[in-house]
Amino acid sequence: MRVSLRGCLNKMGNFRAFLNITLVFLVFELCLVCCDITDGNTEHLKREHSLTKPYQGVGAQWDFSGSTLVTSSYVRLTPDERSKQGSIWNIVPCYLKDWEMHVQFKVHGSGKKNLHGDGIAIWYTKERLHPGPVFSNNAHFYGLAVFIDTYSNDDATDRSFPYISAMVNNGSVSYDHGKDGRSSELGGCSAEIRNREHDTYLAIRYSKGRLTIMVDVDDRNEWKECIDIGGVRLPTGYFFGASAATGDLSDNHDIISMKLYQLMVEHTPEEENLDWTKIEPSVSLLKSPKDNIDDPTGNFRGTPLTGWKVFLLLLCALLGIVVCAVVGAVVFQKRQERNKRFY
Ligand SMILES: *[C@@H]1O[C@H](CO)[C@@H](O)[C@H](O)[C@H]1NC(C)=O
Ligand SMILES: [Ca+2]
Numbered sequence: 001m002r003v004s005l006r007g008c009l010n011k012m013g014n015f016r017a018f019l020n021i022t023l024v025f026l027v028f029e030l031c032l033v034c035c036d037i038t039d040g041n042t043e044h045l046k047r048e049h050s051l052t053k054p055y056q057g058v059g060a061q062w063d064f065s066g067s068t069l070v071t072s073s074y075v076r077l078t079p080d081e082r083s084k085q086g087s088i089w090n091i092v093p094c095y096l097k098d099w100e101m102h103v104q105f106k107v108h109g110s111g112k113k114n115l116h117g118d119g120i121a122i123w124y125t126k127e128r129l130h131p132g133p134v135f136s137n138n139a140h141f142y143g144l145a146v147f148i149d150t151y152s153n154d155d156a157t158d159r160s161f162p163y164i165s166a167m168v169n170n171g172s173v174s175y176d177h178g179k180d181g182r183s184s185e186l187g188g189c190s191a192e193i194r195n196r197e198h199d200t201y202l203a204i205r206y207s208k209g210r211l212t213i214m215v216d217v218d219d220r221n222e223w224k225e226c227i228d229i230g231g232v233r234l235p236t237g238y239f240f241g242a243s244a245a246t247g248d249l250s251d252n253h254d255i256i257s258m259k260l261y262q263l264m265v266e267h268t269p270e271e272e273n274l275d276w277t278k279i280e281p282s283v284s285l286l287k288s289p290k291d292n293i294d295d296p297t298g299n300f301r302g303t304p305l306t307g308w309k310v311f312l313l314l315l316c317a318l319l320g321i322v323v324c325a326v327v328g329a330v331v332f333q334k335r336q337e338r339n340k341r342f343y
Helices: 002-040 270-274 289-294 305-341
Strands: 062-066 075-078 083-090 097-109 117-127 131-134 143-147 163-170 188-191 198-205 210-214 224-229 238-247 252-262
Touching: 062 075, 075 238, 097 117, 117 198, 117 252, 143 198, 163 210, 163 224, 238 252
Parallel strands: none
Antiparallel strands: 062 083, 075 083, 075 252, 083 238, 097 198, 097 252, 117 143, 117 238, 143 163, 163 188, 188 224, 198 210, 210 224
């Protein structure tokens, strides 16, 4: 009798170990599934600020101006011809505090090395459809500009082109086209984006005062950091746009897509209560612009653990605990019953 009781208890022990392992796996799988949902990020895509193939019905959300030509597979800001200027502008102002813009683009043409230009600019500005000399847009702009500059206007330059750079302006500074904007740039990097067989991408992330620009131009499906600086202040209520220009030299400047994602980031109540539309575009440069990368005011590196993710993780944990409790209770009850039978 005693022996068989111990045998039974041993079996119960094995069964519990098995159950425990199963449970751990179950909870693990559950968390994986939960996490997958947010990693896809698709639920944060903001259609009203995005431009995607085949561009049907986007006329309600985007203005196309100048030489811009819309086909079903690309939006061509300029053809590979001299003295063309084209732009596209989102009609809907953006009131998101934290966002990430993914731009899929293609710059291509028949020009040989260094005989092509001028490039594309991506904008987040107060004004829209305001023509000027900076990649066909206004030089005294308010807001953020990211330049994909394919032609080196400054002969003395030591950097290799195409060159990607960023600038924040409050209307007081003029982009110096002759110097490729060097005096006003916040940072930049060279990127071989022209006449590539594969697609090229640029990502602009603005969150908690941190501006991060990443490129994916080598067809490896991974972002490479180009610019990452803190202390950047941009208001809400500005407009996204893209523009391009050709001069004596030219290229096809194509936008394939612009996708805006909302980033789920917590803000303090004080931050929430501010009127974000009143913010003056500025950058607090603690050191020289390029050394500004370790500014502690922004903490937005890598994949953020967004509010949504935290919620899902907590939900997973809670589900795990509930499942554990229920199974534990059932096992306990079964065991009590068996024990009763033996005594
Ligand atoms: C605009 O920027 C310039 C230079 O960065 C600065 O001197 C000026 O104070 C700014 N103006 C406002 C209104 O913030
Ligand atoms: Ca240039």
